[in-house]
Amino acid sequence: DIQMTQSPSSLSASVGDRVTITCRASQTISRYLNWYQQKPGKAPKLLIYTASSLQSGVPSRFSGSGSGTDFTLTISSLQPEDFATYYCQQSYTTATFGQGTRLEIK
Amino acid sequence: QVTLRESGPALVKPTQTLTLTCTFSGFSLSTSGMCVSWIRQPPGKALEWLARIDWDDDKFYRTSLKTRLTISKDTSKNQVVLIMTNMDPVDTATYYCARKRGPQLPFDYWGQGTLVTVSS
Numbered sequence: 744d745i746q747m748t749q750s751p752s753s754l755s756a757s758v759g760d761r762v763t764i765t766c767r768a769s770q771t772i773s774r775y776l777n778w779y780q781q782k783p784g785k786a787p788k789l790l791i792y793t794a795s796s797l798q799s800g801v802p803s804r805f806s807g808s809g810s811g812t813d814f815t816l817t818i819s820s821l822q823p824e825d826f827a828t829y830y831c832q833q834s835y836t837t838a839t840f841g842q843g844t845r846l847e848i849k
Numbered sequence: 850q851v852t853l854r855e856s857g858p859a860l861v862k863p864t865q866t867l868t869l870t871c872t873f874s875g876f877s878l879s880t881s882g883m884c885v886s887w888i889r890q891p892p893g894k895a896l897e898w899l900a901r902i903d904w905d906d907d908k909f910y911r912t913s914l915k916t917r918l919t920i921s922k923d924t925s926k927n928q929v930v931l932i933m934t935n936m937d938p939v940d941t942a943t944y945y946c947a948r949k950r951g952p953q954l955p956f957d958y959w960g961q962g963t964l965v966t967v968s969s
Contacts, residue, residue: 744912775953777956785961788959832955834953834954838956840888840897840898841895
């Protein structure tokens with residue numbers, strides 16, 4: 744099974760900061776990597792699919808990059824509503840999620 | 850408008866069998882490429898994919914839980930059912946169903962989730 748490793752597991756940042764979260768796959772997954780945002784008590788929300796495509800309705804401050812085994816999610820200028828937990832997920836074979844990155848207010 | 854909704858018992862006893870139903874609207878699971886998965890999240894922990902059923906009735910299971918899981922669909926009722934046997938307290942989690950428009954595409958729509966507690 745493909746394992747997904749996110750880093751960091753938690754992150755403190757301020758409004759306006761640029762933030763990067765990384766995700767590494769245990770084997771190549773081409774560009775079949777998706778990013779989700781989850782807020783407490785809510786279902787995950789799709790942000791980025793196939794590594795770098797922005798889901799409709801998602802602000803352009805969110806961007807993704809990478810291919811093969813290494814991927815990044817970048818938030819260019821943090822807004823108050825961005826403080827949440829972020830998950831990567833591979834869709835190369837069935838599905839595997841990373842362990843999550845909790846983004847907290849500094 | 851695509852919606853999914855999970856239903857099932859909120860509380861099950863250890864060793865019992867859990868049956869969850871995902872009722873959806875706004876798409877058909879007979880459409881080529883369409884898939885529905887079950888995903889769970891223990892309290893305070895990460896998301897964990899459990900099972901998937903495809904438009905052509907192909908089924909896929911999490912390796913570690915394969916012997917305990919059965920997924921099925923009723924296309925006429927727009928429902929997907931997950932059965933998990935021999936429930937244990939570690940199976941306490943919020944269970945979500947989610948849609949994909951293709952096997953390698955993302956989960957674009959999710960249900961709101963249903964919390965299942967396993968306790969005697």
